[in-house]
């Protein structure tokens with residue numbers, strides 16, 4: 001929208017398209033323009049002394065209003081320009097030996113990161129999280145669509161490129177699940193926030209296995225339920241094109257379904273895991289040792305077939321776990 005349109009349109013029309021503009025007037029405590037009045041006329045009617053108290057004059061106030069509208073517009077649509085490619089340029093391992101790799105990741109791809117304890121899996125995820133530019137211990141560099149991310153995007157919390165789901169999740173807010181999701185949906189300026197909230201809630205319940213209601217305080221959710229809520233929230237609401245997952249296996253969520261959901265939303269998923277089912281669900285596996293990427297394995301057809309066999313085993317194990325939970329005995333012939 002041009003500067004002229006922003007300043008000359010009746011406020012009622014502007015607010016219909018951009019409800020957040022109300023916050024500009026509220027924050028400056030200048031009162032609200034009448035519905036038929038345009039911002040330019042409203043600003044012109046304000047006393048110079050009133051504006052001086054805010055350190056502004058008429059021209060500066062109009063310029064601030066336009067700036068605010070532009071900034072919010074950019075924020076709302078920032079996630080609409082998806083990243084088509086993430087490139088990782090190798091650095092060095094813990095011994096300082098060069099890491100001779102250049103890897104490209106595309107949306108909808110799941111890349112697993114495997115390796116022994118202390119080998120550097122979390123370091124790799126952290127390098128992507130901070131969009132390293134040779135400035136972390138590994139010396140790696142990350143490019144977005146063949147270019148280093150611009151410094152503002154890298155450092156600002158507003159248009160986050162990376163969402164992270166970590167093992168330890170604790171809520172400290174005194175809100176119900178519905179209030180929490182509504183707050184997030186509104187802060188992301190989505191169009192139909194109530195529908196989005198319902199969708200995330202239904203997805204979270206499906207992932208968690210153990211049901212909970214939207215009125216449950218977030219602090220009363222179990223570990224698995226919190227994690228399910230955050231996965232659903234990330235998949236449905238986060239504009240971040242890259243999702244990093246540090247160990248999902250003990251989370252008490254339907255982990256295969258969680259992955260499917262994130263992939264469907266065209267995100268690039270990188271996941272550190274020790275779980276064979278998850279490791280074989282990826283398109284590729286990065287094998288880490290001594291702080292460096294040692295191998296890049298493409299999941300073969302044979303491995304996919306083996307994963308299906310492992311899934312059958314996993315379902316049996318799950319059934320036994322459920323039976324034990326219900327207090328049953330497992331004294332049948334296995």
Ligand SMILES: Nc1ncnc2c1ncn2[C@@H]1O[C@H](COP(=O)(O)OP(=O)(O)OP(=O)(O)O)[C@@H](O)[C@H]1O
Nearest residue numbers: 092093094116117118119120121122123137138291
């Ligand atoms: N390329 C590197 N250069 C220098 N230090 C590194 C490098 N890679 C990893 N490290 C350091 O090695 C230590 C262990 O790495 P990290 O925590 O990433 O391992 P991990 O594989 O995630 O371990 P775990 O499975 O136990 O979580 C960290 O202090 C990390 O900063």
